[in-house]
Amino acid sequence: MSLFELFTRTLDITLPVFAMVFVGLGLKRLGWIDRAFVSTASALVFKATLPTLIFLSLIKADLAVALDVPMLVFFALATLCQCALSWGWASWRVKREERGVYVQGSFRGNCGVVGLALAAGMYGNYGLSAGSILLGVVIVTYNVLSVVVLAMYQPGQATDWRSLLGKMFTNPLIISVLAALPFTALSISLPGWLVTSGDYFASLTLPLALICIGATLSLRSLRESQQVAMGASVMKMVILPVLSTVAAWLVGFSGRELGLLFLFFASPTAAASFVMVKAIGGNVALAANIIAITTLMASVTVTVGIFTLRLLGWI
Known part of the structure; x- marks a missing residue:
């Protein structure tokens, strides 16, 4: 297969x-659509x-x-390392009041929508099935780490831990995973x-x-983006996906498992990160900028990433 054909096949996955x-x-x-439509439609999708x-x-x-299981465990550990790495960098380079937003924006990807859509486009039923199971790990790890890191840098706010944890464990996505497992395990x-x-x-x-997602993007926010937002976006879309994917390859993942891990690692920052920042009174403008920049960057970085992995013969 020529490089042009390989690149064209990659675009067939990411462009749609x-x-x-x-x-x-x-x-x-x-x-043609407004904020009310986006709010209602987003709630319909999530719930x-x-x-x-x-x-x-x-x-x-x-399920066989x-x-x-090794992929689920690796993703959880990789996410923990991503959070630690971005947190360490933020402690050195980012103002204290912006660290929580920076860290969450750097590691929390939109796996439930963008990651799952890419997985379905690239691997069909396997991508949907394995991606849905992986999403259970994603939801738990992302929410726990986000609660911790945001609470650490909001000393002036009274964090309602019971409410945040309650929302996490009543998340419709977690419930759907748990509800489906008996049907799958017992072949019902x-x-x-x-x-x-x-x-x-x-x-x-x-x-x-x-x-x-497209309707919530703000080009004005992109033009007005701060250096911190751009730094978090580069961390999320370039540095962490590269490091995590190479680490996955080094420990033995390849083929569709490595491809699925890359797609989840390379997903842009989740819109849910904005909701959590707003809930604790954080810097919502910074959170919105990170979401906008990473979403726009993803069309390039994900395409280049898939092309490179295929060129190397890793997936």
């Missing part, structure tokens, strides 16, 4: 995902369509193939009509979520 993001940006600028997609993906999955099947209806509903998830 990021095209939908830019469609959302265009629709917002045309005035209903994405949990349905994850549930159906898992009950259809072959999709449940890769659902009526055909119910699965088909669920598939119709779940199919709304990825295009709707990606459009909402």
Whole structure:
């Protein structure tokens, strides 16, 4: 396969995902969708369509193939190391009041939407099934680490730990993973009509979520981005994915497992990071800038990353 053909195949995976993001940006600028639509649609995705997609993906999955315990453990450990590395850098280079936002923006990826969409585009049913199981680890590790790092740098705020932990363990995505496991483990099947209806509903998830991401992007925020936001974005989209993916390869991951890990490592900063910063009264402008910059960077960095890994023969 020539380099051009390899690059074209890579674009076939990444362009459909990021095209939908830019469609959302265009629709917002045309005035065809507004903030109320984005708020309602985002809530629908988070509370209903994405949990349905994850549930159906898992009950259809072959756990012998999709449940890769070493990969789950490696991702959790890699995330912990990413948080520690960005935290160490922030302690040296970032003002104290901005450290919590910087660190969260540096390691917390949008795996539930962008990562899962890329995994589905690249690996089909395996990407959805294995990605959905991996998402359970993602949700727990990201939320726990985010609560800790944000609370550390908000000394003037009374952090409601019970509320934050309660929201974490009542997360619809976690519930959908737990609800699906008995069906998968015991090979319990659902009526055909119910699965088909669920598939119709779940199919709304990825295009709707990606459009909402695009609609929330602010080009003005990008132009006004601070040095801290750009630093966190480079850390999130370049430094940490490269280090984590190379580490995964060195310990023995390859093929679709390494590809799935890369896609999750290389996902742009999650919109949920903005919500958590706002909840504790942090620097929401900085959080928004990091989300905007990383989302725009992802269309380039993810494409280059997949192309490079394929060129090297790692995936």
